[in-house]
Amino acid sequence: MEKYLLIALFSPLVGSLFAALFGAKPKRLLTGIVTSALLFVSLISSLILLVHIASSDDIVRVKLFDWITVGSLNIPFGFVADQVSVIMMVTVTTVSALVHVYSIGYMEHDKGFNRFFSYLSAFVFSMMVLVMSDNFAGLFIGWEGVGLCSWLLIGFWYHKKDETRDINPSISPSWAANEAFIMNRIADLGMLLGLFLIYWHVGSLQYDVVFAHVDLLNIGLVTLIGIFLFIGAMGKSAQFPLHTWLADAMEGPTPVSALIHAATMVTAGVYLVVRAFPIYSQIPDIGFFIASLGAFVAVFAASMALVNTDLKRIIAYSTLSQLGYMFVAGGLGAYWIALFHLMTHAFFKALLFLGAGNVMHAMNDELNIFKMGGLHKVMKYTAILMIIASLALAGIYPFAGFFSKDKILEVAFDSQHYILWFMLWLGAGMTAFYSFRLIMLVFFGEERYKKYGFHPHEAHWYMLLAMAPLAILAIIAGFFEESFEHFVTKILPEYHFHVHGIVTVALIGVTTLIALSGIAFAIYKYSKGGFSEKWKEHPIYKLLYNQYYIPIIYEKVFTEPYKELSKIAWKELDLRVVDATVDFIANVVYKSGFAGRVVQSGNLSKMLRWMVIGLLVLIVLVIVYSPVR
Amino acid sequence: MITLTHYLVLAAILFSIALVGILRRKNLLMLFFATEIALNAVNIAFSAISKYYGDLTGQLFAFFIVAIAASEVAVGLGLLIIWYKRRGTIDLDSLQSMNG
Amino acid sequence: MDHILSLLVFFPALAGMLGFIVKKENIKVYGITVATIEFVLSLILWLVFDPSNGGFQFVEFIPLIPNYGINYYLGVDGISLFIIILSTFITLVGLISLNIEKNLKNMIISLLFLEMTMVGVFVALDAVVFYIFWELSLVPMLYIIGYWGGELRVYAAIKFFLYTFFGSLIMLVGMLFLAYLYYLATGTISFAIPDWHRLILPYDYQIWLFLAFFLGMAIKVPMFPFHTWLPYAHGQAPTIGSVILAAVLLKMGTYGFVRFLLPIFPDASVALIAPIAFLSIVMVIYTAMVAYAQEDMKQVIAYSSISHMGVIVLGTFAMNVEGIAGSIFLMISHGIVSGALFMLVGNIYDRRHTKLLSEFGGLASVMPKYATIFGIVLMASVGLPLTIGFVGEFLSLMGIYKISAAYAFLGGTGIILGAAYMLRVYKLAFFGPLTNEKNKNLPDLNWKELTSLVSLVAVIIWLGVNPNPVLKPINASVESMLQLMEKKAITKEAKDIFAHNKVELEAK
């Protein structure tokens, strides 16, 4: 089985390096095909591992060689395929294999075709390292690796120039890429500190050693570790206040958004919390904080999605919101539910993004949904696929989202955090509304695109074909709930519900109700032409539309002062104070040399006089310091 | 009784006279003379010490000083003559080309 | 093998002397050949080096002035081994990429001479020999900056020389006094560093001597606030000068910390952790900010060098194996990475004769190979895992975390700020539309530049993925050094730190 593990891990890397060989060359279809094929190899290996583990409960471990050995620190390149990581592996490889196939069509006219596949496969490799590593350091490698690939891919169209926020809220791909990288770095520092803390008190970064040892540590320490690790998770999963990069990351090509910024990378934070459950289950207070933050983000992000006009940004906010849901589950100790939602979300959100990609492709990269409408006539399949995804997202039975999301609400209610439950419930309604607002504005209603002279067309058949499995999974994944629970709770703790029967049914009913009413409201409102223009002047609309002004606040509070400060540090402090002091000392020496130059007038009789004065001084010294007294 | 100290004090006085000459005179020739006086003062001191410690080294030192003084005079006078030929003066203040 | 160190030290200089009779057309080939032989010699040294032995190996001892304990005393341990290889490697790579027309012969001869002094500093086990090489290294560098530099070269060269020279003189006084103390303690004078390592000094003396040594080395590092010579030197020096300055010469300072300060003055080192950590943290954050404000590409990298050196110093004063070994590894990785960065800036300077960021933009589309290599090196510089930059930074910060979490946090902000200024440079130079007409037809890297850069990139990735061959010898030497320090410690504070500066499993 070790063989399959290594194949699953390294075939994306091979694909990436292969594509990199042609990096700067013109498009070669071969690179797309090879990388996709290798990802399918990886997918199949992951499935084989899944079946193997499911059938035998045998955890596969591989240790390649030692990475860092210093003092008592020993970090190996160790990989493990257990119930949790194999689920992640399957999810990641499934979505990425399909996205690869899809990208062959999506990127067909792009100059950087080969480069794109190289980056994309490199991303998959990093993600596999992240999920398969058997220690925190390996996780960190993947963690940074996906950050790097995300940077490369967000900034894929690096040649675009910077715009003002009014024209493009993300300024430019390269700006967005840098923002994402730096934001993640902030969180990574937290995570690094967490690793240090673990190492100095446990002496190892191996999961099993650390988790076996957690019980022995005092609770304050565990709390601190939990906080530090969660800071890392906050960055990668774009939780408030480190969330702004995710919406801006939509500057990358859409398959990237589907794979990285919806399905896989952003869920790494959730994965970390799930993976580190022995730590988090020790510290329910921090868990509750995580859940609260998650619930807040769920509503906060959904509210921004309500009014946005950018096709991809809406989906990005919805991702953010769903990540909030996952953290609620993770924070409240329902680790397997968080993981389950992570998986179903990966499927339907990737589907949604790929659908959005089709639309963009059809509309020449136009993103404003108010310039679309009535597209279902030309893009029938895309419309169907996106509606399936939206239904799943809204949590309608029997789509996958229903099962996972509903469980999270149940957990919130069951653990008696009714406020959280209420927020999530509200979020569910908002989710349903904005999803169908998007569907309505894009696919139905007046055909506004004609006004702008677009000629939309359906995407390639293989792009649709690539989306089909995701659609199927978005529909049926929910029915695997029981077996999923059974499978992962071999590692993860079970969540025991206290409420049963009628209350559960009522909860499901209430939730479904708000989701349905959200959908109904959206359909009703937008079939009639949407909200009035006056609404756009409303302060609440503006607040939401401008993302609560947070990006601007960040710019005013952090970015610009930092720029100013660094200018001051350089021009005022470094040049005028530090360097000037050095030069001043040098000048004093230099000037005193000039002053002393008078002595060397060249006049011999003066020199003689100096000589005699020197002699006198020496004689005085002889008398003063005479050894004979 | 004449002791070593007498000689040494005499040497010191002579040396100071030489110093006066060195400081006061601007004529290079006079400076040479003053230098000779200083050397002689030291010679006296050496031979006095030599005598009172019963050691010949002092005398020999004085002897070498005499040799050096002789060479110094030979070379110095040569240079002085050249200088005088070129400048028409042997005033110390005319030696200003070493202005720093 | 007995005299391999002497061979390593003097071969380049002797070959450099012979270089005077080599024809002008052949001098470059000659220089590269010599540097290659030297590099191979250093690799042989590594090959025959016993990684499990923490002590000095290949020791050579010839009495020079036995009455004053001054001897020709060479030796190498895990701490110095890789810095030696770094020196020879960087010299070789620098020579390959050398792109100078003016008086090439003198340049190559000075480089070979410089190589001798660099290797000499790292193999010297006698303080006098160390000091001689330490000072001699200034001479070729002064010449390189002063002759081949930019407009302000004379100012920069003199500032570099006088500033570092001033520091070294204070260090020299410290050395003399230390030898005198050794005399008082044992009755014989000795300048041998291993002898000094065994000397237990009273606390007061330790503090004063520590400060004397520290000042000399801190200027070389350069620690804040003694850093202002560096931007000038880098700004004016030719590419090769900057490469060697950043890659190796700065390491002399931090190497001195490890070789002199820690083992000779363990108590003073422990007592002064806080102020030094403060300086290093200021250095990390402040210079990172200054780097962010720069308009000149090379200055960004110059300041980034200082910022990274701050992390090295932090790691050194972590007083545990992880931190010190990490800081030594970081010295090597910083040497490779900053060398590569300066070379890259040199490449673009050769093409455009400007380093101003405002002149560039969108270079990624005209020079994809260049952009790729720059990207990889940049990522190594910001410390991405699986590149050489991560290992050292991770270990250094991990080490200092044991001393204080706050130090680790503040020093760690360097990884955020580092990403900020490096990505800013990358964005301004490589991203965005290609606006400047002059950039539209820039040629991509030629084979000469590619050879040198690819070899650096190969090292960056190889040691990033598999740092253990390097870490193992370092680990052994650092461990034996720490044992020595623990044995020597006299103050309670120092004893505490050495006793508890390791992983301690906690039981509830």
Added chain:
Amino acid sequence: MVEAVAFYLFAALTIAMFAITVMSKNVLYSMSSLAAGMIFISAFFFLLDADFLGVVQIIVYSGAVMALYAFGMMFFDATKDVKEKNPSKKIVFFLSGMIALLLVIILLSPIISEKVKALYPMSEEVGNAEAVGVVLFTKYLVPFEVAAIMLLVAMIAGIILASKRMDESITLKIDQEIEKEQKGEL
């Protein structure tokens, strides 16, 4: 007693002579008094049992050196009074006076003579000249030879310097003249 009388007499004479040397405005007077002072100094050497040195003093100083000076002075206009613009005399006398005073203080203080051990003790049996000769040609042979060479060199140097046609010597031309020459003005 005789010794004391002789010492004081010659001391007074020497001091007087040298004072005249230093103070006189006329070079001829100075030189004459210097020669006289030199001869008086040799008296001290005889008093100190350094016969050889005394003889050398008279021969070398009063003979050779003074002759040199006398010949040298022929090049200069020696009859004129020397005109000098002297700086403040106060400083001169103050400095010299202070030095004299301090030297006297130093020399008056007791010297720890017990520790001094003669390297080349004087013997009563042989004469001074003989003893000096023995030491000079054994222990101080090399310095003696060096001194001889030095004298030779000085002699040659003196001859060359004084005899060369100075107008054309490049080595001693001052910079301005060289420049002029280069410009073709000379």
